[in-house]
Amino acid sequence: MDLDIATRHRNIGGFPTLQRSDCAQCPAAHAGFCRLLREPSPSRTAPGCSRQLARAQRNIYVAGQRLDGVAVICDGWAVRYAQLPDGRRQILSVLLPGDAISAAALVKSSLDFSVQALTETRVCHYDRTALRARLAGDPSLFDELAMLFEAEREQADRSLTDLGQRPADERIARFILQIMQRLGARGLTQGLSFAFPLRQYHVADAMGLTAVHVNRVIGQFRRERLLECAGGVMRILDHDALRRVANIR
């Protein structure tokens, strides 16, 4: 019933993905949260690691739910979001392979946001107790962990500035370029093309806009030949011009 994850990913553009589901083959094992646990002694599997597959559109985690460890996105895309009682939703961040859902799960047993899979997603759970034991035995991990926390906050600050100060076209251009840059750092781009499984309404919820307006802005980008996007694949056609719209530098 579940599609093989590689097959599923081929559907959204044929970009690099995993064939195996153990940490040894996992590219995410050498980045972000997982790297911390594997270096300097790369045991084959980090302590207390168990796995979960989530189908596209399914919730990986729902706000308030009990959590017994830190979850990491090993493969696939997800969004972290806050849901308001009246149905409004704010996407707080996009999670790419290697991203921990939140390092805070180390010290909190429930979180105040939810996480939804955008594609078929493989999630790795590190047991909190095991993690903390590991941490106690290796105090040098503290720095790296603190930097992870800090990176989350810095990203939140940037998003806040984008939403507060930038007009729609600037926001959207920055959003796309940032995704590209994060994918590039993971070796998940092919030149100026990359998988982009987000729907326009996801971009809207992330940028505090409506889907209709996102459509107009992206339509404009397309007409100006800044980018193409279709079938879950984004291709940047005029990088410099898009950076100019994004007001980078």
Add this chain to the structure above:
Amino acid sequence: MDLDIATRHRNIGGFPTLQRSDCAQCPAAHAGFCRLLREPSPSRTAPGCSRQLARAQRNIYVAGQRLDGVAVICDGWAVRYAQLPDGRRQILSVLLPGDAISAAALVKSSLDFSVQALTETRVCHYDRTALRARLAGDPSLFDELAMLFEAEREQADRSLTDLGQRPADERIARFILQIMQRLGARGLTQGLSFAFPLRQYHVADAMGLTAVHVNRVIGQFRRERLLECAGGVMRILDHDALRRVANIR
């Protein structure tokens, strides 16, 4: 030349403040970051603590500047903000007594935001090396520290949701109520009145609005007798109605 800090604070409403400038008398010493360092062994002064006075409107810290430890606001108000090259500014958070400017300074020697004093402000600096020694000797501090990091991120998530999803009046009402609640937790309110040294343009920069529009919304609140504000003092007249505008609960 510098006004005595108590005198200065009397100017903005006669709300509780400090008379002395040592940790023993500091109410902030038992909250937030400072508490971590003092409990369970409340030595009179935490390791490596030195002090600084900042006049109103002065920058306490400028983005990129070298930083050799964690700074805590002991007394007074400040804002943490990001400055864009074209002059736009986003206030990322309001710092109240007891708030660390950023726990991240434990592991980074420069930060990507600036901090400006709103009132005469007393800032306490904890030396990084001493802090880290303290941390190494007391691993239980890790949890509390992680919770501080997490609280910063949770606040950022809430702000992001406010800016992305809520209209101006809702944002501003929430902002004011949140300030009141944070002051209340510190015993710095008198019933429904409290010091509010922020200018309307500060509120604007925090909420991603213009000062003119903030003025219109606050004028509306005033006309509806939800609140009064003048001379740096805010008084909530109709708490329930304001909470309704803020869409709380």
Add this chain to the structure above:
DNA sequence: CGCTCGTTTGACTGGTGTCAAGCGCAGTGG
């Protein structure tokens, strides 16, 4: 074939920004 779902487009509305002028107060200096 006829759903459903996401995209696209158009017409219109409305919330927020922009520009500009005036006001009041506090500080300053003659």
Add this chain to the structure above:
DNA sequence: CCACTGCGCTTGACACCAGTCAAACGAGCG
């Protein structure tokens, strides 16, 4: 003591970006 000045608040007229509503289109799928 009183102009003068600067700054923040207030208000009005107007512009415009983005939201709303509605309809049509196309792709995927059962």
